[in-house]
Amino acid sequence: FLKPNKKIKQPIMRRYHKNTLYLIAISLLFCLPYLAFSQEQVLDLVFLKVNSVTVSSFDDTTDWAPMPNAMAGVDGDLQSRWSSKFIDSQWICFDFGKAKTVSKIEILWERAYAIDYEVLASQDGQNWHQVALMKDQNGELDEISFAPQAARYIKILGLKRFNSEWGISIWEIEFYGPAKLNPEDKPIGEVFSGRKPLSEDLKAKATEEKKEEP
DSSP, X not given: XXXXXXXXXXXXXHHHHHHHHHHXXXXXXXHHHHHHHHHHHHHOXXXXXXXXXXXXXXXXXXXXXXXXXXXXXXXXXXXXXXXXXSSSSOEEEEEEEEEEEEEEEEEEEOXXXXXXXXXXXXXXXXXXXXXXXXXXXXXXXXXXXXXXXXXXXXXXXXXXXXXXXXXXXXXXXXXXXXXXXXXXXXXXXXXXXXXOOHXXXXXXXXXXHHHHOO
C-alpha cells in the first residue's frame, strides 16, 4: 500500500500530452493576430494606380491600329487599348512609381489575346521573378490572384498568341493589393469616378443583359 502523503507520479505520456496542449495554445494566441490580418489582406483590397507604362511595340497597321499610347490600358477608359506588333514575345510593363504590394490583377483582353503568358514582378526593372504563369486562356477577362508581392514593376509577357496573324491587345488592366499594406491607395471608384473593378462591372452588365432577354 502507498503511504497517504506520498505523491503519485503522473504517467510520462500524460505529462507530455499536457505540455503539447500548452505549447499549441500559446502558439495559437501568438498567431491569431497574423491570421486575422491575412484574412483582411485577402478581403480588403485597394486599387493600385500605375504611374507609367512601357511596351515592347505598338501595332502599326494602317486600318485597325489604335493610337500608339502605352497608357491606354490603365486610363480607366474601356474604349481605349494597347496593341502590339504581330510578333511573338511582346510585353507591356507597368511602373507604380514606387514599391507597392500587389495581390490581384484583372485583365480585359481585346480579341487579340494571349493564350499563354507570364506575369513578372520586379523591384528595380532589371531583375524579374515569375508571379503567375497563365496557360490555355480564352480571352475576355482574366482574374489573377496570388500571394501578396512587393514590387514596383509588373510585366505581362505574351508567350502564345490566340491568332498568329495578330499581336496581343489589352483594353484595360487593373492592379489591386491589401489595403493595410498600401495605406496611400484608394478603392477604384475614388480614382476613376463611379468605376467598379472590371470583374464586378462585367458581371453586373451580364446580369442586366440577362434580365432584358425575352
